[in-house]
Amino acid sequence: MSSIWPQLEPLLGEVQKPARYIGCEDGAVVPEYHQGSVSWLLIYPDVYEIGLPNQGLQILYEILNESVDAVAERAYAPWVDLEARLRAEGLPLFSVETHRPAPLFDLLAFNLSAELVYTNVLNCIDLAGLPVRSEERTSEQALVCAGGHCAFNPEPLADFVDFFVLGDGEQVVSEITSVVQGWKASGRESRIDVLRRLSLVAGVYVPSLYEVSYDGGFVESVRPRYDDVPEVVDKRTVANLADWPYPKRHLVPVTEVVHDRLNVEVFRGCTRGCRFCQAGMVTRPVRERPAESVRSMVRDGLSRSGHHEVALTSLSTADYSGIHRVVSEAMSDPTTCGDVSVSLPSLRVDAFTVGIAAEIQRARRTGLTFAPEAATWRLRQVINKLIQEEDLYGAVEAAYSQGWRRMKLYFLTGLPTETDVDTRGIADLAANCVAIGRQYHPNPSVTVSVGGFIPKPFTPFQWFGQNTVDELRRKISILRDASRGRRGVQLKWHDPRASLIEGLCSRGDRRLGAVIESVWRRGGTFQEWSEHFAEGLWRDAMAEHGLSIDWYVHRHREETERLPWDHLSAGLHKDFLWQEWQDALQSVGLEDCRWTPCYDCGACTGYGLEHIVASATPPAGGSQGTGQVLSPDAGVPVSISSGYEAPARIR
């Protein structure tokens, strides 16, 4: 049985959105299986509409299918209705391309973009017909691996996943393929042998090869069980994005998905240094894609896909060198009959950025989103989001004066050192924005979206005790009171209970494995969906296993404490992060290192890399309130290797 399509087909008439399960995307590959090749099933542990656009998964899918030694198909978590039907019929998880049963693949590879999908990972392993615990799987069964941002603290999933990949996956997937190929060729001897060989691949972490000892509640040590297993596993970093112009063939689904557009990654990494932001920390250094490469990816992607919208993605796209030129070229691309729209998913908060947005959105100007994250300058210095009030009001005024009517402002609450003055400040700031808007429109509106802050590993805030659900609720109610009666201000907030569980998984250790398993066994899947989120299951499971939510989530960590992820490295020096934490508590900000001397965070020096930017000109107006003088003529310590648009390296 190499396709379950005949059995699946009759079930699809009875489930919601059956187009989730048929594949048929433009850009999809129908692989040919032959003896000796290594088969990967790339799994996104959430529904198709959310998983399909994931760029990491699309990049690896294409790279693997280009290789002669590997084939790759994709799978997504079946929604609860189909899952029930699959279980009733005794059918396994399947790939969407050929509906090949998951148990036939050599590797099941999960993308971990969010902590609340952990129970779905177990569910997918189970639906693939495998025991969920690694130790119970045999050498005949698939290897289970995972990558993505959450893999930087993989300990909560250590019992279930055979190995994790830290950092960029472009190169390491081929190295894994060749180890697994060798293992298959030699007759798939014991699992431990292949795992030991995999542990020698840089960036690969095999949790079962490490012995964890505890001192009371604390992790005392994490030691390799064998001499050749590395004591510290370092992340992988692709030095030059120009070498990896993927995806070349974007997957265009036959049904509507989130981010239904062409996505072109313009750079990876971020040096803004926001202290709450795990993505910005773990993806350093900055690596810009050369403008020519962006241009050809936009051009080819649009004509191939038939999309009429392209998003230039990164953690802070307005910081891309020469953003103006890239945007205007994309918009006037002759292959698209001038019919293309460009979007910048991450807007910086200043008038310069609004200027670019205005160029892009010539026709319809409905809403713009900014993320000041904190309402007072003091607190923004704490979190190192160095936007001054003038920057924000300048951006808002620019937006209203150029035709926008609605602003959306993102804030975090429950930040370190936050006082009620800071919390109430959110409402004041929103009201001030509405007042600016009133000079231009009769009914401007500002939507304030508030999320509870969740400390993440490998950030300066990894030592901070997360606010309790009650405390977050108190802050939200302060904010509700403060916004009441303010015309034009609307408030939305994230469920603090979901933040609690995300926080639990985010900084958990191996002992959480039993908790995740209990929650899953009691049906707690799709935990990131509010209609399925079940806080009670988590609280019960924690109590059942004798673990304290308070200890894991709300406790401040000491400098000397061994953190559960200390044997893994995102390239950042722990003393740099600690210093940043101390500076944060003193409300001291840190300027963007692209235009200052190096702070030695470790991300560049450790890998012998430098920040790579496509143009030596710093972004106009890019000071973002840091007080740096960054006009194009100012002396900036940049050296250009050769010629126009050659990658320049900033020292």
Next chain:
Amino acid sequence: MRVRLRFTKLGKIRFTSHRDVARLWEHAVRRAGIPVAHTEGFTRRPKLSFGLALPTGSESLAEYVDIEFAREVEVDRLPARLSEALPQGLDVEAAVEIPRGVESLQQVVQSCSWSILVESITPAVLGAAVEQVLTAAELVVTRERKGKRVCDDIRPQIIDLEVGEVADEGTGLLAELGTQPRSLRPTELLGVFTPMLRAARTRREGQWTIIDGARQDPLAPGATSKHAEVRAS
């Protein structure tokens, strides 16, 4: 210039919704580089007008779309160019230029013929059930329409009903169902049988307009000429 096209929806792609198919067409016209006219205003959309929605999961040999072009195109080459740009299973089989002012597909189509594979039933049992339905004076069903429950007699919309071929899973049922003022869906038809019938597979075989009392393809010359007396009623 306006062109009316007929296309199929066969195989896996039948699990896409009517809305998905519209999206697939928008992508296909851009990929094929065909100069489609766009609506004016804030959100410029290509001018594509689809006919009656096909229930998700049903196949079809006869779906229709009217496309307005910004300039002249070679109509004969359209089926091949568009089939190439559309996913497998959506194949354009015919294209005819239509004058401006021709009635929309929604208006022009009077009935659809369906081939329904009824699960686990013998031809004899199905034949008796069909007889019962056809001899009924009225068949009142309650259905939701715009959030309200409405009682309708659907008997007048059952134009033709007969037993088809026998297959492994059951027996075929061939039905011609009226579409005016509102389409009768195959599932609604199966619901009036006692006991209710279940379809293993449903396929729209044709959509018809009536010209001079005769059934015609909406691409037929009589249906696409401006001055034709399209409606029989």
